[in-house]
Amino acid sequence: MNAASVVDVRGLSVRFASDRGEIEAVDAASFDVREGEILGLVGESGSGKTVTATAILRLIRKPGRQTGGSILFDGRDLARIPEDELQQIRGAKIAMISQTPRTSLNPLITVGRQVARLFQLHAGLSAADSRKRALEMLTLVGIPEPERRARQYAHQFSGGMCQRVMIAMALTTSPRLLIADEPTTGLDVSTAARILDLLRDLGARTGASILLITHDLGVVATTCQRVAVMHAGQVVEIAPVRSLFRQPAHPYTRALVRSIPRIDREIVMEPVPGSVPSLLNPPAGCRYAGRCPWVEDRCRREKPAMTPVAPEHFVACFAVEDGRAAAV
Amino acid sequence: MADITETPIPLLRPATSTMRLVWLRIRRNWLSAIALAIIVAMILVALGADWIAPYEPDATDPDAALQSMSWHHWLGTDIYGRDLLSRIIHAARVDLTVAFGATAVALAIGSAIGAIAGHYRGLVDLVIMRCVDSVMAFPAFILAMAITAALGNSVGNVLLAIAITQIPTYLRLIRGEIFRIREMEYADAARVVGNPAWRIMFIHLLPNCLPPIIVQATLAMGYALLTMSALSFIGLGIQPPQSEWGSMTAEGAQYIVTGEWWLFLFPGLAIVIMVLAFNLVGDGLRDFLDPRMRGVR
Amino acid sequence: MGFFGYFLRRLSLVIPTLLGVTIITFTLTYVLPGNPAVVKAGPLVSPEVVKELEKEMGLDQPAWVQYWRYISGVLRGDLGQSSSTGRPVLEDFRQRLPATLELTLASLLIALLIGIPLGVQSAVHRDTAIDHIGRIVGVAGVAMPTFWTGLLGLYAFFYLLGVAPPPLGRLGSGIAPPTAITGLYVVDSLLTGNWKALGSALHQLMLPAITLGLSVMAPIARMVRSTMLEILESDYIKSAWAAGIPRRRVIYGDALMNALIPVITILGIVFGFLMAGNAVVESVFAWPGIGNYAITSLMTKDSGPIQSFVLFVAVLYVVVNFAIDMIYGLIDPRIRLD
Numbered sequence: 001m002n003a004a005s006v007v008d009v010r011g012l013s014v015r016f017a018s019d020r021g022e023i024e025a026v027d028a029a030s031f032d033v034r035e036g037e038i039l040g041l042v043g044e045s046g047s048g049k050t051v052t053a054t055a056i057l058r059l060i061r062k063p064g065r066q067t068g069g070s071i072l073f074d075g076r077d078l079a080r081i082p083e084d085e086l087q088q089i090r091g092a093k094i095a096m097i098s099q100t101p102r103t104s105l106n107p108l109i110t111v112g113r114q115v116a117r118l119f120q121l122h123a124g125l126s127a128a129d130s131r132k133r134a135l136e137m138l139t140l141v142g143i144p145e146p147e148r149r150a151r152q153y154a155h156q157f158s159g160g161m162c163q164r165v166m167i168a169m170a171l172t173t174s175p176r177l178l179i180a181d182e183p184t185t186g187l188d189v190s191t192a193a194r195i196l197d198l199l200r201d202l203g204a205r206t207g208a209s210i211l212l213i214t215h216d217l218g219v220v221a222t223t224c225q226r227v228a229v230m231h232a233g234q235v236v237e238i239a240p241v242r243s244l245f246r247q248p249a250h251p252y253t254r255a256l257v258r259s260i261p262r263i264d265r266e267i268v269m270e271p272v273p274g275s276v277p278s279l280l281n282p283p284a285g286c287r288y289a290g291r292c293p294w295v296e297d298r299c300r301r302e303k304p305a306m307t308p309v310a311p312e313h314f315v316a317c318f319a320v321e322d323g324r325a326a327a328v
Numbered sequence: 329m330a331d332i333t334e335t336p337i338p339l340l341r342p343a344t345s346t347m348r349l350v351w352l353r354i355r356r357n358w359l360s361a362i363a364l365a366i367i368v369a370m371i372l373v374a375l376g377a378d379w380i381a382p383y384e385p386d387a388t389d390p391d392a393a394l395q396s397m398s399w400h401h402w403l404g405t406d407i408y409g410r411d412l413l414s415r416i417i418h419a420a421r422v423d424l425t426v427a428f429g430a431t432a433v434a435l436a437i438g439s440a441i442g443a444i445a446g447h448y449r450g451l452v453d454l455v456i457m458r459c460v461d462s463v464m465a466f467p468a469f470i471l472a473m474a475i476t477a478a479l480g481n482s483v484g485n486v487l488l489a490i491a492i493t494q495i496p497t498y499l500r501l502i503r504g505e506i507f508r509i510r511e512m513e514y515a516d517a518a519r520v521v522g523n524p525a526w527r528i529m530f531i532h533l534l535p536n537c538l539p540p541i542i543v544q545a546t547l548a549m550g551y552a553l554l555t556m557s558a559l560s561f562i563g564l565g566i567q568p569p570q571s572e573w574g575s576m577t578a579e580g581a582q583y584i585v586t587g588e589w590w591l592f593l594f595p596g597l598a599i600v601i602m603v604l605a606f607n608l609v610g611d612g613l614r615d616f617l618d619p620r621m622r623g624v625r
Numbered sequence: 626m627g628f629f630g631y632f633l634r635r636l637s638l639v640i641p642t643l644l645g646v647t648i649i650t651f652t653l654t655y656v657l658p659g660n661p662a663v664v665k666a667g668p669l670v671s672p673e674v675v676k677e678l679e680k681e682m683g684l685d686q687p688a689w690v691q692y693w694r695y696i697s698g699v700l701r702g703d704l705g706q707s708s709s710t711g712r713p714v715l716e717d718f719r720q721r722l723p724a725t726l727e728l729t730l731a732s733l734l735i736a737l738l739i740g741i742p743l744g745v746q747s748a749v750h751r752d753t754a755i756d757h758i759g760r761i762v763g764v765a766g767v768a769m770p771t772f773w774t775g776l777l778g779l780y781a782f783f784y785l786l787g788v789a790p791p792p793l794g795r796l797g798s799g800i801a802p803p804t805a806i807t808g809l810y811v812v813d814s815l816l817t818g819n820w821k822a823l824g825s826a827l828h829q830l831m832l833p834a835i836t837l838g839l840s841v842m843a844p845i846a847r848m849v850r851s852t853m854l855e856i857l858e859s860d861y862i863k864s865a866w867a868a869g870i871p872r873r874r875v876i877y878g879d880a881l882m883n884a885l886i887p888v889i890t891i892l893g894i895v896f897g898f899l900m901a902g903n904a905v906v907e908s909v910f911a912w913p914g915i916g917n918y919a920i921t922s923l924m925t926k927d928s929g930p931i932q933s934f935v936l937f938v939a940v941l942y943v944v945v946n947f948a949i950d951m952i953y954g955l956i957d958p959r960i961r962l963d
Contacts, residue, residue, distance in 0.1 A: 059866050091869025098867075103860040107959065108882050118868060153958040154861075169868060461638070462645025466939045469901035471649075474935040477923060478653040554770055558905050561772045562920045577773060581909070584780050585791075592780070596773035603768040 005032035005072070006177050006209045007056060007094070012069035014051050014060060014233075021281045025051045028069065029235045030306070031228040033177060038203060038210040040220035040241070042256070043230035046276045049213045050099075052230070053179045056211075057090050073177075092122040095170035095208075099182035101162035105154035112138070112150025115169050122173040137168040141198060160191035167198060174206045181213045196223050217260050221245060226312070229253050232276050232287035238306070239313035249315040251292050286317070294319035360612020363605040370602060374420040381414035386569065394588055404590040406579070412590060415571050416598050422572045423602070426487050426556045427549045433491035435545055438498030445499070446506025453503070460496045468493040472555050476564045486565035490552045497544060505537045539617035543610055550606030557599050573599045628961050631954045639947050646943065650936040651695050654928065699936065705929035709922060714933045718915055723808025724795055725914030728837065728907065729899050731811070731830055735838030736845055736895070741881070741888070743842070744849025748857060749876060759846060766843035771902045775836040775909040782832060789832045792910040797825040833910040840902050841895045848891050852884040859883075889953050893946040900938045 014026040026048040033039045041049050054060050056071055058078055071078040073094070078086065098104045105114060112134050119130035131150075138146035141164040154162060163183060170178055180199060184192035200223055203210045212224055220227050220241060227244050229237040229252065237250040248254045255272040274291035286292070289299040299318055306314040307321055373380055382402075389409030396404050403412040445456040463471065475489035557574025560566040566575045573595040580591030679685055686694075698704075704714035747759040782789035790797055795810055803814035803822045811830065814823035856862060857880055865875045904916030911917065919934035954960040 057867055059863070087869050087871060089869070090867055096864070096867040098860060098864055100860045104864040106861045106865070106879055106883070108886075108957070109879075117870075121870065153962065155959050156962065166864070458641050458645060461642045462649055465642050465646045465943045466649070466935070467897035467901045467942055470904070470935055470938050473904070474650070474653050474932065477928070477931050550768065554768075557770055558772060558901075561770070562905060562908055563924060574770070574772075577770075577776065581772075581776050584776060584784055587784060589780055589784075592773070592776045596770060596776065599770050599773065600765075600768050603770075604764065607764065607768060 004035050006035055007211075008032040008072040009052070009056065010070045010072065012052065012055055012071065013067045014048070014055050014064055015067045017063040018280070023279045024282055025064070025233050025279055026055065027233040027282070027287070028303075029230065029233070030069075031235055031238055033209045033211050034226075036204075036207060036209055037225045038200065038212055038223055040224035040227040041211060041213045041230060042215060042217060042220055042227060044215060044272070044276055046232075046279075047230040048233040048279075049215075049230055050181055051233075053096065053181050053211065053213055056177075056179065057094060057096060058086055059090075088122075091118060091175075092173045093175050094177045094179065095173075095175040096179040096181065097163065097166040097170050097183050099185040101166050101183075102154065102157075102159050102186075104166060105157075105162055107154050110151055110153060111157065111165050112146075115150075115165065115172060118169055118172040133172070134168075137172060138165070140202070141165070141168040141171075142194075143168075160187050160195060163187065163195050164198065167195075167202065171202055171206055171208065175208050177211060178203065178208045179211045179213070182215070183212075184214075184216075184219065199223070217245075217256055229256070232282070233279055234287055234303075234316070235306075236288065236317065237313075237315045239310070239315075243310055243313045247310065247313075249309045249313070249320045250288075250317050251294060251319065252288050253315075288317075292319075294324055357612040357615055360608050360615075363608035363612070366601065366605040367609060370420055370605075371424060373417055374424050377418045377421060381411075381417040383411035383414040385415045385418040385571065386410065387414075394583075396588075396590060403594045404588075406591055407583075412594055415576060416573065416595055419571045419573050419576060419595070420598070422483060422566070422570065423553060423556065423599075426483065426490065427553045427602075427606075429487045430490035430494065430552045430556075431545050431548050433487065434494035434548070435498050435541070437491065438495040439502050439541075441495070442499035442502030443506065446503040446510075456499075457503075460499060463492070464496050466493075468551075469555055469558060472559060473562075473564060476559055481565055481567055483565060483570070486556055486559055489559075490555050493555070494548050494552070497548065498541065501540060501544065502537055509536065539613075542617060543614045546606055546610035546613055550603040550610070553599060553603050553606070628954055631960055632951065635947060635950050639943060642943055643940065646939045647696055647699065647936070648692070650932055650939065651692050653935070654695070654932040704933040704936075707922065707927055707930050709925045709927045709930075714929050717918060717930065718933065718937065721913055721915045721918050723810075724912060725903060725907070725916060727795075727809040727811060727830065728833055728912055728914060729903055730809070731834035732837035732841070732899060732902075733895070735834055736842040739838070740842040740845030741849050741885075744846040745853055745876060745881060745884075747846065747850045748853035751854065756850075759850065763843040763847050766839055769840075770905075771836060771840045772905045772909050774839060775833065775906055778832050778836055779909070790828050792832070792912075794911055794913055795826060795829050796822065797829065800825045833906050833912055836909075837899065837902050837906045841898045844891060844895060844898075845888060848888050849884055852887045853880060856880045856883050886953065886957055889949060889956065893942075893949045896945050896949075897942055900942065904934075 009032065010030050012026055012029045013024065016023040016025055029048070029052055031039070031041070041052065043049050051060070051064070055066055056073075056078065058066070058071075060066060066079055069079070073089070078089070105111065112131065115137055116127070116130040116134035119125045119133045120127065123130075123133075125133060135146045135150060138150060143149050143161060143164055149157075149161075154165075157165065167183075178199075183199065184195055187195060196219065199210060199212070202208070212219070214220060224241050226238065226240050228235050229244075229250065231252045237244070237248070237253045239249075244253065245257060248257045252272065259272055272291070273293075277287055277290050283289075283300065285298075285300045285302055286295075286304055289295045292299065296318070302318075304316045304318045304321065306316050309315050309320060377385075387410065389405070392401065392405050392409040393407050394405060395401055395409075398404070401411050401413065403416065405411055406415075441456060445453040466474075471493050472486075472489040475492060476486050479485040479489065556565070557572065557577070560572045560574035561578045563575075563578070566572045576595035577592050577599075580588070580593070580595060583589075583591045684691070702715050704718070706712070707714050707717055710717055743759050743762070747756040750756055779789065779792060783791060796802060800822055803810060803819040803826075804817050806813045806816055810822060810826035814820070814826055857876075862875060862880050865879045870879065900916075903914065904920055906912065907914045907917035908920045915934055915937070919931050922928075922930035922934075
């Protein structure tokens with residue numbers, strides 16, 4: 001029943017040293033991305049989504065560092081393999097596209113060259129072959145006049161076009177996992193939709209699994225198969241998309257789902273109450289306690305564990321465990 | 329990152345807290361504090377050279393010619409038996425006079441012309457700025473060399489030459505600041521209230537211009553010292569009985585082949601220490617007066 | 626707009642500057658110091674003779690006529706006579722220019738070869754020992770007068786250790802210069818395979834070039850460091866890491882090529898420092914270049930070479946800065962193609 005995991009993140013913790021103490025940006029986060037699926041990782045800004053993605057590629061920079069957990073990829077822990085081996089994985093087996101396509105391309109290298117050199121590097125192709133493959137790739141991601149465009153520079157491309165180039169670069173070596181960090185931020189609605197279509201389409205065609213990081217549940221609903229919800233550095237709920245939208249379990253997820261504008265139903269939109277708590281020396285226990293309507297003493301002392309509420313649907317919440325929240 | 333917490337000192341802080349902040353800043357910039365102490369000490373030494381120097385700078389002593397460091401002559405003696413330490417101490421007068429003097433002259437002239445350019449704008453500004461471009465088209469040292477060569481050898485001419493090369497810096501700084509302030513509302517308000525133009529200039533302009541100018545001037549003193557010593561090293565500006573660190577280094581250079589190293593080493597070291605001090609104080613002042621300027625240039 | 630527009634805009638700034646430069650040198654040559662006729666005639670001549678000479682030299686004409694004569698002379702390559710060598714200044718210049726060029730280029734090369742990696746390493750290993758060392762070298766390098774570092778080098782490597790040659794020109798005694806092609810001894814001896822001359826030329830060049838190179842290394846390293854720090858945080862470097870591009874290539878390729886653009890713009894200032902330092906270093910090492918020529922002329926109050934040197938350096942400085950702007954425009958596609 002369960003497809004095999006491409007990447008299995010277990011108990012990942014990341015901390016940043018600051019002048020005023022340790023910032024625990026990710027706290028014992030666990031989730032997996034399965035073969036061929038698109039997993040959404042959602043949460044407000046500052047919830048640790050991007051840090052989690054960066055940690056998978058082990059690109060956390062000082063003053064941050066991974067303080068715990070494992071990231072199993074192909075049965076090996078990415079956190080523990082030598083740097084030069086990891087370099088063979090980055091870009092080749094795990095690729096990443098970012099939320100800032102326009103500034104993520106090197107301004108001094110032609111777009112075609114930036115794609116082509118990845119073929120040279122990861123597939124060992126000759127310069128001429130790489131160039132040919134790069135043009136094919138640019139065509140594939142829907143860049144018109146690829147011959148001409150390949151000779152141009154990033155500043156001559158629009159944001160959407162840059163994102164297409166980023167996708168072309170990410171897919172050069174048919175990676176097993178593609179991490180897409182808010183790939184549609186800053187793009188207009190129709191461009192964003194086309195980029196998402198492209199991702200879905202190419203993911204299916206190349207067999208790459210996708211970890212789609214977003215703060216937009218609407219995007220999750222249309223694009224993903226499963227979704228993991230992050231709050232203040234903790235993963236609070238993981239579920240298939242249908243199950244999550246039909247019966248969100250965690251109070252935070254409920255608030256998020258309620259905050260999506262709907263046209264099919266008359267429903268009052270509410271923002272999530274409060275704001276993401278400070279991650280500086282955070283207290284033990286559930287980090288949603290300060291915003292939660294069902295909070296009790298135990299929530300502030302202990303950290304709830306992931307428990308199943310439905311098939312494939314897990315949540316970390318005492319109130320749900322105790323059945324206090326079931327009726328809502 | 330850490331800069332976020334560093335706001336300029338608010339004007340309406342209680343005095344004690346301001347003092348504490350000042351003290352904190354000084355403590356963090358201990359290197360600059362030491363450098364400042366060196367400058368002050370050197371000024372005092374230059375002023376009191378007649379009392380402090382152990383020998384007359386020009387007193388020759390054939391019996392003590394070319395001696396290395398000793399208790400009698402801490403830094404050794406030259407071929408005429410003159411005491412090197414005493415000569416370095418007396419030379420400080422010339423060097424510091426030029427360093428401070430050139431900076432002051434450049435500051436005065438540069439600010440005045442900069443204010444004119446900023447005030448009148450238009451054609452006046454255009455002509456002035458083309459002149460500035462032309463002056464800046466020369467490498468500073470080369471221009472100073474040409475001017476000194478043309479005006480003739482004297483300390484005053486060297487001072488003037490160095491000042492001319494430094495005028496553009498202040499001129500542009502003041503002009504830019506005036507243009508910036510003109511755009512701002514409170515200058516308009518002041519004009520409406522009927523303040524005469526010069527009052528607006530001084531009351532509103534000065535507090536804004538002062539921090540960068542003080543920083544710039546401190547750094548410029550180090551540069552003036554370098555230029556002056558290089559000019560006199562190649563034989564410009566200083567007439568023989570007078571001595572200056574650069575010309576003393578040039579005299580000492582002749583003795584390298586015979587191994588009398590102290591003669592070129594110590595006068596040059598005096599230059600290095602003073603330039604270093606000016607630079608460190610300049611950097612410290614930049615931190616102190618305007619944290620936002622840190623890392624700029 | 627494109628590159629051509631950029632070119633024209635810059636060029637329109639160069640011409641008034643060159644005009645200003647010549648006015649300044651003209652003023653310094655003819656207007657300011659003692660009457661040139663008196664200087665030329667010597668001190669023991671009657672006022673009538675001086676008047677006669679003034680008329681002959683055109684000094685009784687209005688300033689703008691004199692300026693016109695000066696500028697047309699300069700354009701024809703007439704820089705006057707040197708009273709100490711008795712030859713036209715231009716000829717003396719031509720003979721000495723290669724020496725200056727060789728020293729300047731060698732120093733620039735040294736400064737870039739040390740300054741750039743030092744700046745890169747300081748940025749990559751920020752706030753570690755190498756960064757602190759780089760900073761100390763930078764602060765000290767700026768504070769040390771070039772002539773003094775030159776003398777220190779001479780004392781240590783020539784007098785004490787005996788590894789450097791005596792500071793007496795471009796070749797050791799008894800070594801014939803290589804066949805002149807470019808005039809740069811190192812290049813010429815390489816081209817003609819004259820290894821003996823090459824060895825000697827490099828040996829002589831070593832100390833002056835290091836001295837001059839060190840004096841401009843600090844600003845280069847500082848500039849590289851600060852731009853690298855900024856660029857290493859940029860999105861495209863992060864995406865280069867994520868794309869699995871090897872570390873060396875990310876730092877010395879992707880990042881450095883972007884960091885070098887601002888460095889190119891300060892090369893103009895660096896060149897100015899080099900020209901100024903040149904004169905001093907040439908005189909310390911008796912290097913037979915134009916700077917040394919000008920300084921020797923200072924001693925003999927031979928004004929032709931001095932003012933021509935100043936004019937030459939200023940024009941060269943303006944031209945070099947213009948060229949740097951153009952290179953900058955050519956390298957940066959954001960200027961070239963917009």
